[in-house]
Amino acid sequence: MGGACSRKRDQQVNEDTVQRGVSGIYSKSGSSKWMGTLFHRSSVDILQGRGKCPSLMELCIHKICEDINNYSTFSILPRDISQQIFNELVYSNRLTDVSLEAFRDCALQDICLGEYPEAKDCWMDVISSQGSSLLSVDLSGSDVTDSGLVLLKDCTNLQALTFNYCDQISDHGLEHISGLSNLTSLSFKKSSAITAQGMSAFAGLVNLVKLDLERCSGIHGGLIHLKGLLKLESLNVRCCKCITDADMKPLSGLTNLKELQISCSKVTDFGVAYLKGLHKLVLLNMEGCPLTAGCLESISALVALSYLNLNRCGLSDAGCEKFSVLENLKVLNLGFNNFTDKCLVNLKGLTNLESLNLDSCKIGDEGLVNLAGLLHLKSLELSDTEVGSAGLRHLSGLTGLTHLDLFGARITDFGTNCLRCFKNLRSLEICGGGLTDAGVRNIKDMASLTLLNLSQNCSLTDKTLESISGLTALVSLNVSNSRITNAGLPHLKPLKNLRSLTLESCKVTASEIKKLQSTALPNLVSVRPE
Structure with missing residues (x-):
């Protein structure tokens, strides 16, 4: 399909390359309730008219942060005010070695410094000085080492610790958090220096609810x-990838377990059998595990499941009848397996399904009749299947669909007639089919669309851009490998929300696209080709 496709369909997703982002913010206490709003919107934004009229408190905090070098301590202030000043400095990237010192002994409850560039061991002395008041600490992506982690051992009321991507945390550091028995959430993503031996420190964390x-x-x-x-x-x-069947045995007694993610491990059918007694399990992610039909017998015992991910597990139709008992399923991912239409017969009773992924399965038109009764379905992935225009008519009753992926499917203009009923679609991908401008006219009234991918439909012309010019909610548009020219670009001017535009292998020039960007589409930040 060439380089203009929105993504490669035959290449396994490498979960190890998932982009690191700022870690989640905890709201464990009264003092941190405001964090859900104020922390994400600085007082600078408010003062510049992008929010409500600032309160006196917000004005004061903004002024203090501007003059932060004039203050040596905030320990005499009420804790909530000190907390807000601290967070505003973090948000505006003005917290430094010097300004941090002003927060010593302030009894702060939440230290959220995930991905903050300056955080390091020397900061831990001030952080730990919050003592028994400290409830949550996030130092993801920092240079904190075992020596810094040791200083938290006396913060006995800590409920949440997050040290994701901290390469210098090892087993030695874990020893010193073994006494923090009030911890309910603990996260050490991608910490290669942590071993099985070091995990013995977790044995005493009897209140732990979440471990990552x-x-x-x-x-x-x-x-x-x-x-x-x-x-x-x-x-x-x-x-x-080191996790095996033997690692599943200790989990068999954790009967309160609701979410288990073991994707891309070496767990087989034998290991899955240890999970049969976890009757509260709601989410099970086993993507990429080497399974056979035998695992479905064990999975069928997990009747509370609402999310099941079996992508890329090498499964086929054998044992598929077991899916029919999982009546609480809302999300089912079966992509990149060898399932055929025979499998879909066993899904028609899963009336609570909201998302179904059949990416790259051997599904054809006739199999889709089994999905007609899934009236709660919102997301359907049929990319790289054998589904064609005739199959879409079986889906006409799924008027609640918000996402439909037909990437690489055999859709023609006739098939787009069946899409007219999908008034709530926000994301639509019809790539590599046989669409012409006439077919695109059938989607011109889908006013809710925010993402539209029509790449690899080589017959599309400038008339297509004219047809979709009324889809003003569009944020992302891909019409690569088509006959679009510079003359068609003015039709995009009404799309003021457009942020991403892909026109690879089209007859357009970078200069005309940039002109469009500068004069009519101020929100456009991603353009291919540049």
Whole structure:
């Protein structure tokens, strides 16, 4: 399909390359309730007229942060005010070694410095000085080492610790948090220096509810230390390729477990059998695990499941009848397996399904009749299947669909007639089919669309841009490998919300696209080709 496709369909997603983002903010206490709004919108934004009229408190905090070098301590202020000043400095990237010192002994409750560029060991002395008031700490992506982690051992009321992507945290550092028995959330994503031996520090964290060890490559055998954590509800060991069937056995007694992510591991049918007693399990992610039909017998016992991911597990139609008992499923991902229309017969009773992924399965037109009764379906992935225009008529009753992916499917102008009923679609991909300008006219009234991908339809011309010029909610548009020319670009002027435009292998010039960007589409930030 060439380089203009929105993504490669035959290449496995590498979960190890998922982009790191700022870690989540905890709201564990009264003082941090405001963090959900103020922390994401600085007082600078408010003062510049992008929000409500600023309060006296907001004006004061803004002024203090502007003159931060004039203050040596905030310890005499009420804790909530000190907390707001601290967070405003973090948001505006003005927290430094010097200004941090002013927060010593301020009894702060939340230290959220995930991805903050300056955070390091020397900051930990001030952070730990918050003592028993401290409830949550996020130092993801920082240069904090074991020596810095040690200083938190006396912050005995800590409820949440997040040290994702901290390369210098090892087993030695974990020893010193073993006494923090009030912890309910703990995260050490991609910490390669943590081993099974070091995980013995977790055995005493009896109140732990959530544990995240995603992409920790040395923890095989360490899950044995979790068997006494009976309050554990969420365990993430995604992309830990060292995890095997033996690691599943200690989990069999964690009957409060609701979420388990073991994708891209070595767990087989034998390991899945240990999970049969986890009757509260709501989410199970086993993408990329080497499974066979035998695993479906064990999975069918997990009747509370609402999210099941079996992408890229090498499964076929054998055992598919077991899906029919999972009546609580809302999200089912079966992509990149060898399922055929025979499998879909067993899905027609899953009337609670909201999202179904059949990407690259051997699904054809006739199989889609089994989806006609899934009236709650909002997202349907049929990319790189054998579905054609005739199959779409079976979906006409799914008027609640918001996402439909037909990438690489065999859709012609006739098929787009069946799309007219999807008035709520926000995302539509019809790539590599046989669409012409006439077919595009059938989607011109989908006013809710924010993403439209029509790449690889080589017959599309400037008339297509004219047809979609009324889709003013569009944020992303891809019409690559078509006959679009510079003459058609003015039709895009009404699309003021457009942020991404892809016109690779079209008869357009970079200069004309830039002119359009500068004069009519101020929000356009991603353009291909440039």
